[in-house]
Structure formats: C-alpha cells, structure tokens
Amino acid sequence: MTRVKRGYTARRRRKKIRLFASTFIGAHSRLTRTTTQQRMRALVSSHRDRSRKKRDFRRLWITRINAVTREDRIFYSYSLFIHNLYKRQLLLNRKILAQIALSNKNCFDIISNKIKYKSNKIKEEKNLNRIYYTGNKND
Secondary structure, eight states: OOOOOOTTHHHHHHHHHHHHTTTSOTHHHHOHHHHHHHHHHHHHHHHHHHHHHHHHHHHHHHHHHHHHHHHHOTTOOHHHHHHHHHHHTOOOOHHHHHHHHHHOHHHHHHHHHHHHHHHHHHHHHHHHHOOOOOOOTTO
C-alpha cells in the first residue's frame, strides 16, 4: 500500500477543530478525538436549542400575561383574554402584551377592560336577538 502524502490538510483540519473547541475545558480542548466528539455534541445542542428557545419564550410570555390578568380579577384568565383579543381583532402578539404587562400595568388594564366591556356588550346584543322556546303551548 502506498503512502498518502497529505501535506498540511490534516493539520489544517485539526487546527480548525481546535479553534472551535478552544473554550472547552480539559481534554475536550486538547485531544483531537474528544474534541471532535464534543464539537458534534455542541452543534447538535445548539441546533436543538434554537427551536426550544422559541418555545420557552412563548411559555414565559403566556405565564406573564396570565399572572397579570389574574392579579385583580377573579374568574378572568389568560385564555379568556386571548379569546376576547381575537374577537375584537386586535393585532397584539404575546411578546408585546407581556412587555406591556411588565412595564405599564395601567395600559394593560385599560386594554383588558376595553376588551372585556366590548365582549360583554356583544354577548348582551346576541342574547336580545334570540328568541327562547319556553315549552308553553300558549306561546
């Protein structure tokens, strides 16, 4: 079998891996095999956590909004709040609502009261327009 003369290719490859793993601790930054394994692991984790970060932030925003909506009012929750938002066709996403809830609680209260007031008004109008069957033969 003939000898393969690679020149500086292998050195360049190892150097690139070492530069990536330069902040790792111990053998993970010095030994080539463990460095490549750690590099693969790091890349897998970063890929996985990019999508997980979106999930976690959405969960955080929902928790914050829910906490502020339940603070003063009994029987009013996050799900009702979002339902009324969509019904009123307000284009406020969860991120902005959470920021408003943290920074300016008065503004958030105004928004929620307007939404609640309008949705109650719409319900009353629908109830007035309905004709209920009472079951009496005289009707």
